[in-house]
Amino acid sequence: MANVVQNGQAKRVSNGAIFAGCVVFVAGMVGMAYAAVPLYRLFCQVTGYNGTTQRVEQYSDKILDRTIQVTFDANISPGLNWEFKPAKAVTPKIGETLQIEYTATNRSQKATTGSAVFNVTPMEAGAYFNKVECFCFTEQTLQPGQSVNMPVVFFVDPAITKAEETRNIKTITLSYTFYPSEPAKPVAALPEGQKAVDKKL
Template sequence: MDQMRKPYEKRNANTLYYTVSIILGTVALSYGSVPLYKTICQQTGWGGQPIKSAAHGGTLDPNDTDSIAAKLTPVTTSRRLRITFAGSTSDILPWKFTPQQREVRVLPGETALAFYTATNMSKEEDIIGVATYSVTPAQVAPYFSKIQCFCFEEQRLNKGETVDMPVFFYIDPEFLKDPNMKGIDTITLNYTFFKAKYDKHGHLTPIPAPY
């Protein structure tokens, strides 16, 4: 059995090393003034915000291969969960924003990649947008771990431009041990894009939180 697990552990460790490097690069390039509500929501799961913490896979130690293997090894004895996707924009943002897939089915511990497509419908100006996200049912948020996504970061689209935006995620296997998750088979990931606004100092100002 141990011999069978080793390939999975190695593959999952390589996957994490790759995605951690992407995250670090993204953070280094992102805006310096991060809204306080973003940090609060990600640490508490408040309002259906997926948690990004060591306890839920958000900041796994790349050197801890046992922890990585435990988090990112599919639980094959579990039922598959139906993950659906939704997207919308604020009234003042002239973008078209939709998920490319209606749903995916995953096992807890199994990584999945999904895509959204955004188009700047304006024919006159380039526009910067910023997205918030939420998970429903809200109580699932502590177990919905996003390894890589485009949320809370500036997304600049030239007039008429269309881009694909990836989301790399997994459901923490601890989901299966929580009696409150019993009977939950469908989880929805929702994004809402807002037009980025800046204060007089040129810093990105907080966008409305979805709760």
């Protein structure tokens, strides 16, 4: 009889351990799913993979006596009633730092928020298109009828002329697409009474 009880307890412990393991596994998978997008975004920004441009903190210290055409593209996804205009094409020297501006206008009757993603074509050029300043991945909230100019400061890395797959590229296109997003909610303020208690503590 004692063996039967011990076996029953062992089975319950074993089942509980399996269940706990499953819960941990599922929670880990959910966490990885949420982390996948920002991690992939970071990977693309660092490597230029899939036409993603590089983010840098300083300007180029070398300018070549050779130009390259840079064109700009602007898109709006369904569900965001905005007008989005690209900058005019430019032809900088390779390594020269330029600032251009996109323009967005809210055509709806209410305040709306959007966030932009971007890529570069041809994709091989993404690793050499360096942005010092941009509005990508930053939420933009526009009031009804409001227009804003959004600057992009960039340069094309002179190393683009050395790589076999990029040295003959004559034109690069920087493309942005705005998607609707929910504005971040501000942190709720503490009641006055609670503030007074906190100060005493």
